[in-house]
Amino acid sequence: MSFTVFATAIVSAMLINNVILMQFLGVCPFLGVSKRTSSAIGMSAAVLFVMVVASAVTYTIYDLILFPYDIPYISTIAFILVIASLVQLVEMVIKKYSAPLYKALGIYLPLITTNCAILGVSEGNIASIWTETMPYGEGLFLAVSTAIGTGLGFGLVIFAFSSIRERLDAANVPKSWQGVPISLLVAGIMSLAFLGLQGVI
Amino acid sequence: MSTKDNFLKGFVKENPIFVFLLGMCPALAVTATVETALGMGILVVFVLTSSNIVVSLVRKFIPNDVRTPSYIVIIATFVTIVRMMTERYAPDLYIALGVFIPLIVVNCLILGRAEAFASKNTVFDSMIDGLGMSLGFTMALVIIGVFRELLATGEILYGVYLPFFVESEIAIFDLDWLIPLSGASVNDYMLPMFSLAPGAFIALGIILAVIQRRKVVGDEKKEAARQAMIEEKKRLALERKKAAAKKKAGEAA
Incomplete structure (x- = not known):
């Protein structure tokens, strides 16, 4: 559990295997809530928060319940249910204890259940980190680090993209490219830039 | 809505992707x-059709x-079934699709059809709707796939993942038939970027722009026709006025 492991996991998940531009997870909110910078920030904060909690919980469930009792094939059903109820729980807790945070994140939380980035990271953690011999603590640490990196990468890209889109509103785009097509083209060019980071680590 | 319309709407008019x-x-x-x-399309056809049938039954x-949670559990059950089947019968495809097989659960198309159609209609109609929508989805995926694979490699292979x-x-x-004509290898002219991540965004962007272009041209034509009709009406009104004025002048004389 050293700082190097943590930093490597963060950089790798945030920049090199960026969740939106390289893995294509969470494209719906990427196109949906990136019209204004403020909503992009709110959404990415909510995603980061839920992603870290969901990764920790799903990794724990897989390692301590599903695998020992020999039912790992049920992981998809278990994970989606856990994530759905977790989002509800987080919403209730935030509502009760922190009104400003609820005001900032509230409307984005229900959308997160169907955000494929959350389930994708949970499943990806099991596929890439989890092994039979990995000690529970170390695996959990890696899973949470990856989740933090992925959430930060999601926030970085969606924030940059929303800034570009605010400029695009004022630009004179041909009629047939207006809306989603030009957004996808912008995303493609951003993705090209991120492709240059491949192989840094 | 007739059964045929119900089946066909997913292909063009209400295509899930385009x-x-x-x-x-x-x-x-x-x-x-x-x-x-x-x-991927085949897996979605199975999951969407079966989940629509079961949602409609219950x-x-x-x-x-x-x-919503009940629908998600029904969908996740079918996704688990196809996941195991793929692992057994098409292991290469299982590895190639990776995390996107479990992610069929959160595909908005499937939950959307359960909410919007299967929860309100009979079993048979829901089955037809699921089949049509998922085949439309498959068609869209294959169109994007043809576009990307052709630009990236210049050929379309079959048999690598599906045995x-x-x-x-x-x-x-x-x-390959171009080689004797041009004297150069086809690979010199291909764009491998289209098989990577940026190519996916750009290819889909181009396809959506072409579709939007057709709509824009159609709208312009409609607008032009409307303008022509207004002009015609104006002209007729003017002529009528002139005729009336002439008649009046004649009466006065």
């Missing part, structure tokens, strides 16, 4: 080759408040 932009994650992620796109027993009907991989379409 019109409603549902299920964008698989549309970008698994379309690097036609075969992975087709494989629609009268599920209380309204726990509707059905063929012994070893075969090229359904290739550009």
Whole structure:
């Protein structure tokens, strides 16, 4: 559990295997809530928060319940249910204890259940980190680090993209490219830039 | 709505990817080759049709408040089934699709059809709706796949991931016949970027722009026709006025 492991996991998940531009997870909110910078920030904060909690919980469930009792094939059903109820729980807790945070994140939380980035990271953690011999603590640490990196990468890209889109509103785009097509083209060019980071680590 | 319309609406008029932009994650992620796109499409056809049938069967027993979680469990069950089947019968496809097989659970198309159609209609109608919508989805995936694979490699392979009907991989379409004509290798002119992540965004962007272009041209034509009609009406009104004035002048004389 050293700082190097943590930093490597963060950089790798945030920049090199960026969740939106390289893995294509969470494209719906990427196109949906990136019209204004403020909503992009709110959404990415909510995603980061839920992603870290969901990764920790799903990794724990897989390692301590599903695998020992020999039912790992049920992981998809278990994970989606856990994530759905977790989002509800987080919403209730935030509502009760922190009104400003609820005001900032509230409307984005229900959308997160169907955000494929959350389930994708949970499943990806099991596929890439989890092994039979990995000690529970170390695996959990890696899973949470990856989740933090992925959430930060999601926030970085969606924030940059929303800034570009605010400029695009004022630009004179041909009629047939207006809306989603030009957004996808912008995303493609951003993705090209991120492709240059491949192989840094 | 007739059964035929119900089946056909998913292909063009209400195409999930090209019109409603549902299920964008698989549309970008698994379309690097036609075969992975087709494989994903087959899985979605199975999951959507079966989940629509089951949701429609139990629609009268599920209380309204726990509707969505129940649908998600039904969908996740079928996804688990196809996951195991793929692992057993098409292991290469299972590896190529990777995390996107479990992610069929959160594909907005499937939950969307359960909510919007299967929870309100009979079993047979829901089955037809599921089949049509998922085949429309498959068609869109394959179109993107053809576009990307052709631009990236210049040929379309079959048999790498799907081990059905063929012994070893075969090229359904290739550009090798161009070699004697041009004297250069086809590979010199290909754009490998289209098989990577940026190519996915750009290819889908181009396809959506072409579709939007058709709509824009159609709208312009309609607008032009409307303008012509207004002009015609104005002209007729003017003529009538003139005729009336002439008549008046004649009467006065």
